[in-house]
Amino acid sequence: LQAPPGAGKTTRVPLALREVYPDGRILMLEPRRLAARGAAARMAQTLGEPVGQQVGYRMRGDAKPGRRIEVITEGLLTRMLQTDPDLPGVACVIFDEFHERSLASDLGLALAWEVRQTLREDLGLLVMSATLDAAPVAAMLGDAPVITSQGRAFPVDIDYAQRPSKERIEHATAQAVRDALPDNTGTVLVFLPGERDIRATATALGQIPGVEIAPLYGALPFAAQQAALTPPAEGRKVVLATAIAETSLTIPEVRTVIDAGRARRSRFDPGSGMARLVTERVSQAEATQRAGRAGRVAPGRCIRLWTRGEHGALPAFAPPEIETTDLAGLALELAVWGSDADALALLTPPPAGPMAEARILLEGLGAIGSDGRITAHGRAMARLPLHPRLGHMLLTCGGGAADVAALLSTRMPVDTRACDARVQLAALRDTGAFRREQGLPLRDGPLRDAKAERKRLTSLAPSNAVFHGDAIASSRAYPDRIAMRRPGAEARFLMSGGKGAALPDDDALAASPFLVVLDTDGHPREARIRSALPLTRAEIETHCADLITEQTTCTWSRRDNRVLARRQRVLGALILDDAPWQDAPTEAIARAMCDGIRQTGLTLPAAAARLADRIERARSGSGAGGADLPAADLGTLTDTLEDWLAPHLSGVSSLQGWKAFDPTAALAARLSWEQSQRLDQLVPAHFTTPLGRRVAIDYGSETPEISVRLQELFGQTTHPTVAGTPLLITLLSPAQRPVQTTRDLPGFWAGSYADVRKDMRARYPKHPWPKDPTKADPTLRAKPRKT
Numbered sequence: 001l002q003a004p005p006g007a008g009k010t011t012r013v014p015l016a017l018r019e020v021y022p023d024g025r026i027l028m029l030e031p032r033r034l035a036a037r038g039a040a041a042r043m044a045q046t047l048g049e050p051v052g053q054q055v056g057y058r059m060r061g062d063a064k065p066g067r068r069i070e071v072i073t074e075g076l077l078t079r080m081l082q083t084d085p086d087l088p089g090v091a092c093v094i095f096d097e098f099h100e101r102s103l104a105s106d107l108g109l110a111l112a113w114e115v116r117q118t119l120r121e122d123l124g125l126l127v128m129s130a131t132l133d134a135a136p137v138a139a140m141l142g143d144a145p146v147i148t149s150q151g152r153a154f155p156v157d158i159d160y161a162q163r164p165s166k167e168r169i170e171h172a173t174a175q176a177v178r179d180a181l182p183d184n185t186g187t188v189l190v191f192l193p194g195e196r197d198i199r200a201t202a203t204a205l206g207q208i209p210g211v212e213i214a215p216l217y218g219a220l221p222f223a224a225q226q227a228a229l230t231p232p233a234e235g236r237k238v239v240l241a242t243a244i245a246e247t248s249l250t251i252p253e254v255r256t257v258i259d260a261g262r263a264r265r266s267r268f269d270p271g272s273g274m275a276r277l278v279t280e281r282v283s284q285a286e287a288t289q290r291a292g293r294a295g296r297v298a299p300g301r302c303i304r305l306w307t308r309g310e311h312g313a314l315p316a317f318a319p320p321e322i323e324t325t326d327l328a329g330l331a332l333e334l335a336v337w338g339s340d341a342d343a344l345a346l347l348t349p350p351p352a353g354p355m356a357e358a359r360i361l362l363e364g365l366g367a368i369g370s371d372g373r374i375t376a377h378g379r380a381m382a383r384l385p386l387h388p389r390l391g392h393m394l395l396t397c398g399g400g401a402a403d404v405a406a407l408l409s410t411r412m413p414v415d416t417r418a419c420d421a422r423v424q425l426a427a428l429r430d431t432g433a434f435r436r437e438q439g440l441p442l443r444d445g446p447l448r449d450a451k452a453e454r455k456r457l458t459s460l461a462p463s464n465a466v467f468h469g470d471a472i473a474s475s476r477a478y479p480d481r482i483a484m485r486r487p488g489a490e491a492r493f494l495m496s497g498g499k500g501a502a503l504p505d506d507d508a509l510a511a512s513p514f515l516v517v518l519d520t521d522g523h524p525r526e527a528r529i530r531s532a533l534p535l536t537r538a539e540i541e542t543h544c545a546d547l548i549t550e551q552t553t554c555t556w557s558r559r560d561n562r563v564l565a566r567r568q569r570v571l572g573a574l575i576l577d578d579a580p581w582q583d584a585p586t587e588a589i590a591r592a593m594c595d596g597i598r599q600t601g602l603t604l605p606a607a608a609a610r611l612a613d614r615i616e617r618a619r620s621g622s623g624a625g626g627a628d629l630p631a632a633d634l635g636t637l638t639d640t641l642e643d644w645l646a647p648h649l650s651g652v653s654s655l656q657g658w659k660a661f662d663p664t665a666a667l668a669a670r671l672s673w674e675q676s677q678r679l680d681q682l683v684p685a686h687f688t689t690p691l692g693r694r695v696a697i698d699y700g701s702e703t704p705e706i707s708v709r710l711q712e713l714f715g716q717t718t719h720p721t722v723a724g725t726p727l728l729i730t731l732l733s734p735a736q737r738p739v740q741t742t743r744d745l746p747g748f749w750a751g752s753y754a755d756v757r758k759d760m761r762a763r764y765p766k767h768p769w770p771k772d773p774t775k776a777d778p779t780l781r782a783k784p785r786k787t
Helices: 009-020 033-047 074-083 103-118 134-140 169-183 195-205 222-228 284-295 308-312 328-337 352-364 376-383 388-409 421-429 431-437 444-460 470-477 537-543 586-600 606-619 634-639 655-659 664-668 673-682 745-750 753-763
Strands: 025-030 055-059 062-064 069-073 090-095 124-127 156-160 187-191 211-216 236-241 254-259 262-269 274-281 300-304 482-485 492-495 500-502 514-520 526-535 548-557 562-571 574-580 686-688 694-696 705-709 728-732 738-742
Touching (some): 009 025, 009 033, 009 069, 009 090, 025 033, 025 074, 033 055, 033 069, 074 103, 074 328, 090 103, 103 124, 156 284, 169 195, 169 236, 169 254, 187 284, 195 236, 211 222, 254 284, 328 352, 328 376, 328 388, 352 388, 376 388, 388 421, 388 444, 388 470, 388 514, 421 431, 421 444, 421 470, 421 526, 470 514, 470 526, 492 514, 548 586, 606 664, 738 745, 738 753
Parallel strands (some): 025 090, 055 069, 090 124, 156 300, 187 236, 254 300
Antiparallel strands (some): 055 062, 262 274, 482 492, 482 514, 492 500, 548 562, 562 574, 728 738
């Protein structure tokens, strides 16, 4: 169902559907608690009865059940489906404001669609939105029909800023409110990204005679939220609201909307390992939703604090939460459901990388096994309305961990740069003593939220779990965040997950040998620690023993140019103990040596290089005789060191030892006896001179070649060949210096030899230089002395 803001989707459609489904309950999902309460109250008012009779609501920590219609927050549907998949007594599920594309809503729709296909063909599903592209959703739901209503909204004039603003958001917004009040009647609804911006804007506005300033955000007490939704007793009203007021809420007499153009979104924060709210520009769809709030009761006006050109650059829609948030909760729910993401009708599939990381985390927390199946511990975690990290901590450490869990679920209550989380915990546990003794400023809103969350979590914690202190409890939630100080003067740490982290040198925790890191700035290489707790080696040995493993390693050391064999006790990437591995197996040393040879670059000595060249020459020959020989090019030999070289490396464990090692025998061992014989026939290793001396043939160039003393070839009347290919002969002087190269020895004797003879006789008079070398005897000797 597509209909513009204010058309009546939220409060009229569920009431009408009672006639379509007379015998079952109707569930309607709302993305926010305030919207759920408000929608239920409005429908009950329409029926002339209080909430809790035909119409009710349910959310975490608060419920007034209704017989026919129940408005619930989105996450509750997943819990209901996981507990009783056929949803007994439920006739229809409505997904309101689906354009917001929350992870809970996407998952709930996918699970409900599977239930409809397999268990409940009669289950009605209705997706409602004002700005969603309906076609993909309809296609996902088996080409479901799309109903469009134009509604009866009034026109809204849109005003844009003339130029981009450089003012702080609270000052620009406050000025826009002052400018708008004289020219407009009714309530002014202002959209700001978060609570802090609302408070700052209220301060910037100050007292305006005859105007009530009312904040509206999710963490506000319920009575204050209701006050923002109530018409002013007299005068005018300005409601400073977050995106909570975009949809499903009726704020009376709104004529003007002022939109600061920012929204708070959930983003996975690698610094905390959980989702964090960040401030971003709104999408065009969100701007349309907000503007529509001004046209519900009369023609309205929307003032956008950005230029028309900036508007064109905004994204069409906000990104689906499944693309940007932590997926550990999704992975846990899918494991409980017993299905992979690709088997469900998810409108947007989860990114592969973050999904894989989420499964690794769950396996480390004991929620799933190595086969990906849910464990009993994982089912218990899924029943808790918490991030899997915090659920695991609460189950294993009990109510004593509720303080840490509450801090990690809310904003820190103490305004300080100190990274020691014990300061925050002290404020939470004894606020009065903290105010007297610490003298640090407290944030009342976050402190109130943390205390409420602690109370809720304490009630959920098992009574039989043992609490061993805040740091140990935190290590249960963050086994990948146990950090060990690196050697050196700087406060730099290595975390068990393999990432680096650092503290300011003057921080109180800078000298701690071990920490549990609770929050960082998320830098991928070396993050700045924002919150941590100190941990001792004794605590690690006593309470984190299940995370410690013993391992033996043989690795190549670039610094030492040798294989290092070590016995180690490790906690993830942290090496707690390190000693030499005296009896390391030869095979392990050889494998590490192969890594070292690969890193330094494989260079073969002359004899081995000639053998490799011969094999490659035979493999590339025109005949088929060498086709079955193993490849001996340098790339293949480097890639397969473990196969041909490692078995021969006994006793070699350093670069120096490798340089003294001759791998020729290892290369030759790759050939069978038959292949060796055939290689000698196709590509002989030597040329035998007339004196019977064997000269190695070099096959490294395009033409095979030899180097030989000129006098040693006296009497050779034909040019030497290999497999029908003339050898390239480098003729050497008695001093082993090149004199001539030739591929035609008879031609050389008949031609340029005369000039060479003249030159050589002058240089080497003690050696024979006959006029006709073809009839002379080969020799390596000088002429005999005359007596």
